[in-house]
Amino acid sequence: MRAKIVTIGDEILIGQIVDTNSAWLSSELNRYGIAVGEILSISDDGDAIVSTLDTALRDYDLVLVTGGLGPTKDDITKQSLCRLFGCGLRNDEASFDHNREMLAQRGIPFTELNRRQSEVPEACTVLFNRNGTAPGMMFERKGHYMACMPGVPYEMKTIFAEQLAPRLDGMFRLGAVYHRTMITTGIAESVLAATIESWETGLREGLKLAYLPNPNGVRLRLSSYTLDREEAERAVEKAFRELEKIIPENIVGYEGTSVESAVADMLRDGGHTLSVAESCTGGRIASRFTAMAGASDYFLGGVTAYTADMKTRVLGVPQTVIAEHGVVSEQVARAMAEGVAALTGSDFAIATTGVAGPSGGTEQTPVGTVWMAVKTPWGTVAEVRVFNSEREVNIERASAYVMDMLRRRIRKA
């Protein structure tokens, strides 16, 4: 069972927006045992839309299309679908009523443009859009299916989950695709590869390994496309159990987990609390913790101290320490972590002070230098790293690194 994902929109081809929908849809389809063969972005051009979708519907069992369904004049997907299926437009009453009510609630006037949004090609089955005004549409041709959804991510996700996913089982005899991913941190890709080489060579037939590095670490994915589901699960489980013995220190967890999520679980389980004091990471660490639902279980708060004055007055870093050692120093990082813990009453704390770049570096403290400290009930530790990259990556790496310092400290306790 193979699918193709097609996104429509000049905004993608000129690089104005990043296509995040396709990754989400691919991941969902894989869960249902449907492998994605290709992801293609094409322009808002009627001829390109018709010929691309025609070919895709011939070559693939399932075609998922996103984008091109907004209320404004740049959107020509619906007209192209009418051409492809040789039909006209009809009004969908359920969508019409929903749209009128939705805009009324938001206090937005109902315009002619909004009225046209509930029009759909006669050949389609409507996939109701609870979160928006552009209905999804499903088409069938010779046992192959195509679903078109708006490009707004949370509208698309809801339509997929509520309208499309429940129908997949009836449309196809679903096969088995199985992936499981281990999240590692603190070990470079080439060192990791050398460390686990004999384990990798010994993987049973039918399992495929992939290395996926990012600023937070290297993820290791095992995939099976040929084994049946239970056999695949058992084989992957066994392989990862072996790997856990080889690199126990470097494993954060599995699947979509992250170092902050691992730390959050540990803190929650132990009934602990956390606060953060950030200089060069500028609120990124607080933002990563609070992006997770339920952060208030353990996260008390944070201070982004972008000036020396705030470090002194709010966090209680002694002026003499700053004068003697400089703002980017082990002593200041330690004092910040201890200061924010004292301020908030948390038993754990994290602190960063460094030079994110692109300017502000010196010979002694080049751009990318970050001192990081972790305060726990068993004491405070500090480490320095030079994250020799661009501002955004330096902020991301320092955030991940200091969160992992905390993870390792709790793990060893």
Added chain:
Amino acid sequence: MRAKIVTIGDEILIGQIVDTNSAWLSSELNRYGIAVGEILSISDDGDAIVSTLDTALRDYDLVLVTGGLGPTKDDITKQSLCRLFGCGLRNDEASFDHNREMLAQRGIPFTELNRRQSEVPEACTVLFNRNGTAPGMMFERKGHYMACMPGVPYEMKTIFAEQLAPRLDGMFRLGAVYHRTMITTGIAESVLAATIESWETGLREGLKLAYLPNPNGVRLRLSSYTLDREEAERAVEKAFRELEKIIPENIVGYEGTSVESAVADMLRDGGHTLSVAESCTGGRIASRFTAMAGASDYFLGGVTAYTADMKTRVLGVPQTVIAEHGVVSEQVARAMAEGVAALTGSDFAIATTGVAGPSGGTEQTPVGTVWMAVKTPWGTVAEVRVFNSEREVNIERASAYVMDMLRRRIRKA
């Protein structure tokens, strides 16, 4: 002059990573007058790589390939390139020396895997990778060109900028593609479309308008693919000047600008300073300001007060105010903004308090409710909105909304 972008990697097709490289490359190619016709993601499969690249190199003047060049066993792009061009591998000495030195500096041992990274197909010209160990490669066939680069974003970007971009002029007679985008905020897409309808209808031939909504607002892009460069610039400039008269309140700026960047410019120009007090946005606002280089010119710092206790003790919100009005209230938002300004000595301040979700809502204060306050030298204002979406979107919208409140206040002053 038309290009195709191909990304290689199962991690994209199973939805494990989002492809951000293609958007960046598209945007760069457009600057050089090269239009991107398609973006395609394919799997780490030798046959698929060979046949896809063969076709692409026939149909397009330029093919940019990213991904599939890591040191580990899942990467088979180089072998496929040798098949496509009928050649073997050779060692590239400059890359070899660079890789050995780079790993030595980082204290990572040099392995057999690293040695193989400096091997390249004999048919290619090497595009030196200053930031990494996988060299870029350029191929030519019948006046069509293909460049292959690693998938790590900052390595790819440096290779493009330093090695590929300077060669484009010699490779092609570059045409003219011109885009310019206005960033609007605070007006719904359908209302905006109705408001500017007669302006849109009156656009001169050769200009194409696109609406690009996201949680921060709607961007309006004018594009020309047919006019010559100077004519396109003049026509677009004239059209936007007219539009500025129709929606003056809603314009943040142009191109890659953002509401935080507009605020940053205004603060910097006026010699002002800013601090933030965040509850439900959890550090996101601080993080968005500090993600921009030079934030220390105006940004003093922030407090993420996730508990009532921190709001009281650090920000000085009176306990009686919280007891009487609740944590999510106009009074608390105002007191937080004024409290953080007093704490840091900034003349401007932003505050948020709300329910990001998914849980924590009540009948009176449903999930998505956020009180936002802005403190300026001319007084403090507060507004409430119900951002009726998922946690991540609620955080993003509230952050954008309150930053825009500040923008509007400074603009009117």
